[in-house]
Amino acid sequence: MANILINLLPIEFRQAEIKRTKFNKVQAFGVAVILLMAFLASLTVALRILQSQRIFQTKNRLSQAEEKISSLKTVQGSLVLLKNRLKAIDQYLGTPSQQSQMYQLVIGLLPANAAVSSITVDKGGEVIILATVSDPSSLEDLTTNLLSRDKNQDKISQVALESINRGRDGIYRLSLKIKPKT
Amino acid sequence: MKKQEILKFYQAYRLYIFPLVVAFSSLILIIFVIYPQTVKLISDQQVAKETESKSTLLEVKAQELEEYDSADLKQKVDIALGAYPADKDFISAMGILQDIIAKSGFNVVAMSLGTSLATPNAQGYNLKVEIVGLQTLLLTLLSNIENSPRLMRISNIQAIGGKDSQATAISFNIDVLYAAAPEGFGSVDSPLPSLSEKDEEIIIKLARTSSTFGPAQVSVSPGPRGKANPFE
Numbered sequence: 001m002a003n004i005l006i007n008l009l010p011i012e013f014r015q016a017e018i019k020r021t022k023f024n025k026v027q028a029f030g031v032a033v034i035l036l037m038a039f040l041a042s043l044t045v046a047l048r049i050l051q052s053q054r055i056f057q058t059k060n061r062l063s064q065a066e067e068k069i070s071s072l073k074t075v076q077g078s079l080v081l082l083k084n085r086l087k088a089i090d091q092y093l094g095t096p097s098q099q100s101q102m103y104q105l106v107i108g109l110l111p112a113n114a115a116v117s118s119i120t121v122d123k124g125g126e127v128i129i130l131a132t133v134s135d136p137s138s139l140e141d142l143t144t145n146l147l148s149r150d151k152n153q154d155k156i157s158q159v160a161l162e163s164i165n166r167g168r169d170g171i172y173r174l175s176l177k178i179k180p181k182t
Numbered sequence: 183m184k185k186q187e188i189l190k191f192y193q194a195y196r197l198y199i200f201p202l203v204v205a206f207s208s209l210i211l212i213i214f215v216i217y218p219q220t221v222k223l224i225s226d227q228q229v230a231k232e233t234e235s236k237s238t239l240l241e242v243k244a245q246e247l248e249e250y251d252s253a254d255l256k257q258k259v260d261i262a263l264g265a266y267p268a269d270k271d272f273i274s275a276m277g278i279l280q281d282i283i284a285k286s287g288f289n290v291v292a293m294s295l296g297t298s299l300a301t302p303n304a305q306g307y308n309l310k311v312e313i314v315g316l317q318t319l320l321l322t323l324l325s326n327i328e329n330s331p332r333l334m335r336i337s338n339i340q341a342i343g344g345k346d347s348q349a350t351a352i353s354f355n356i357d358v359l360y361a362a363a364p365e366g367f368g369s370v371d372s373p374l375p376s377l378s379e380k381d382e383e384i385i386i387k388l389a390r391t392s393s394t395f396g397p398a399q400v401s402v403s404p405g406p407r408g409k410a411n412p413f414e
Binding site: 081 | 196197200201203204207208211212215216219220222223226227229230233234236237240241243244247248250252255256258259262263265266300301317320321324325328329333335336337338339340341342343355359361363364367368370374375377380381384385387388
């Protein structure tokens with residue numbers, strides 16, 4: 001046989017009880033929220049304090065390093081100057097100028113029988129040779145050497161025979177203008 | 183009486199008043215503490231990171247600078263400045279050139295200041311040199327000049343005489359290079375240039391050639407200049 005439950009309390013009591021239970025829940029939630037907010041606030045403040053301390057220490061280290069570098073400014077200056085000079089020196093030292101290269105090339109291509117009366121290498125690297133050659137084969141050797149890409153190391157762009165004449169002595173006198181490749 | 187009224191009012195409406203107080207307090211905490219502190223924390227995090235990296239960089243730089251032997255560095259700078267000085271050094275350059283010419287087997291006939299510079303994008307002055315000697319030795323001379331302890335470039339060559347002639351008259355112009363020193367020598371936080379193996383090789387090469395062809399720089403003693411009273 002089932003039990004029969006009868007609430008004999010007045011209805012106002014029941015409503016007050018429901019209201020109190022509801023408030024208790026709201027109160028618990030509110031306290032939790034306040035606690036959470038307080039925790040977050042103290043956490044951020046603590047982190048900020050720690051961060052400020054770290055920044056302060058780092059700035060101290062920074063200023064110490066800056067002072068040390070300032071005291072070694074002459075060493076830094078010397079190093080910058082040295083590097084600046086060496087960069088330019090490296091560009092030129094041991095690298096022959098175009099004029100030297102052309103002179104070396106042309107002298108190297110002259111056959112044994114050719115005698116140079118005068119050789120001029122101008123600022124643009126253009127070479128003018130006045131030479132005498134005793135026989136036609138040497139003359140041919142000279143022009144072949146100057147015009148051959150393998151022998152002239154592909155450094156000559158143009159060879160102009162300005163003048164040539166053969167004397168009574170059978171010697172060829174010639175004037176050559178050699179233009180370098182730019 | 184008033185307190186009791188307030189308590190009665192609270193009891194009646196506490197279900198609404200309490201959440202409102204909690205929300206208001208939370209809002210105050212968020213607006214005045216949590217939000218500004220968090221924003222500052224994030225922005226300072228960047229500052230802290232930058233300061234840390236800068237500090238580490240400068241500490242490394244300071245350590246590197248301390249490791250340099252200043253005497254050795256000064257010697258290297260002297261060698262480099264001897265090869266590529268900051269201003270015109272006619273006397274020193276002419277001395278070196280004369281030494282190179284003599285050691286290469288030629289005799290100097292004349293030496294004078296030339297005209298324009300042929301080396302592109304360079305600062306310098308031109309020297310015109312007239313010499314006498316064997317044309318077969320000219321290549322050695324040109325190589326010695328362009329590998330000398332002072333930066334020089336041949337700008338033109340003129341040789342008159344037979345191939346096997348004993349005394350060929352040779353004249354050539356030489357660009358003697360110099361450049362003004364850099365304006366700034368680097369700030370505290372500018373990166374420190376380091377000397378590479380190639381740089382060391384260049385210094386060794388310059389030192390070797392300067393011992394062969396004499397000192398690159400003529401030291402001038404800072405004695406009294408001219409007369410104290412020019413009217414005496």
